[in-house]
Amino acid sequence: MAHPSLGLPVADPTSGFPRAAARLRADRTKLAVLALEAAVRLSAGFRDRYDELALRRFLRDYDRHIEQLARALETGDDGFVVNYGEWLVPLYRRRDVPMRDFIVLLGGLRDAAVAALPATDARPTRQLIERWAARLQHHGRLPGDHAGNRIVRFFWKGAGIGDDSVV
Numbered sequence: 493m494a495h496p497s498l499g500l501p502v503a504d505p506t507s508g509f510p511r512a513a514a515r516l517r518a519d520r521t522k523l524a525v526l527a528l529e530a531a532v533r534l535s536a537g538f539r540d541r542y543d544e545l546a547l548r549r550f551l552r553d554y555d556r557h558i559e560q561l562a563r564a565l566e567t568g569d570d571g572f573v574v575n576y577g578e579w580l581v582p583l584y585r586r587r588d589v590p591m592r593d594f595i596v597l598l599g600g601l602r603d604a605a606v607a608a609l610p611a612t613d614a615r616p617t618r619q620l621i622e623r624w625a626a627r628l629q630h631h632g633r634l635p636g637d638h639a640g641n642r643i644v645r646f647f648w649k650g651a652g653i654g655d656d657s658v659v
Contacts, residue, residue: 508568512613516562516605523604524554531600538596546587550597557601564620565613573624581631595625 505513516523528551532538539547564572584594602621606614 503563503567503569503572505566508564508566509613509616510566512609512617513562513566515609515613516558516565519608520555520558523558523601523608524551526604526607527554527557527597527600529600530603531597534599534603535593535596538593541593542589546589549587554597554601557598558605561601561605561617561620565617568616570620570623573620574627577624577628581628591628591631595628598625598628 528547531550542550560572560576564570580594581591584591598621602618605617605621609617
């Protein structure tokens with residue numbers, strides 16, 4: 493990713509797929525709705541895990557996700573989505589959204605964006621979202637994002653040692 497304060501050139505907005513980026517930006521609100529519907533369809537129980545307020549937040553967040561995807565498409569630089577995804581990890585953790593659900597949201601964005609773009613622009617879009625999701629899969633392995641191994645937890649807690657009821 494270009495960083496002008498480090499002496500690197502600014503990202504060129506014409507070096508990638510500027511028409512695809514313009515199309516994503518133009519259809520941003522429709523794409524957000526389609527992406528959320530696709531995410532709910534991709535994951536069984538997604539709607540049950542989140543209330544109406546959380547779903548509205550996801551819909552609101554898609555606006556920024558689409559903008560970052562458009563910037564990455566027009567410049568050909570995946571840093572716009574990969575670094576943005578890294579930045580979102582603490583925010584989604586604070587909302588109690590596991591990374592596997594965030595990756596499902598990205599899958600919904602992929603399906604909606606690929607459907608809205610011509611076939612020539614679908615492949616780079618798919619690749620960008622796959623790199624974005626691959627970066628987030630690492631965070632899904634961190635504690636707090638999954639229940640973990642019950643056997644390891646059993647031994648870690650000492651199997652009831654120190655419990656007054658067990659003598």
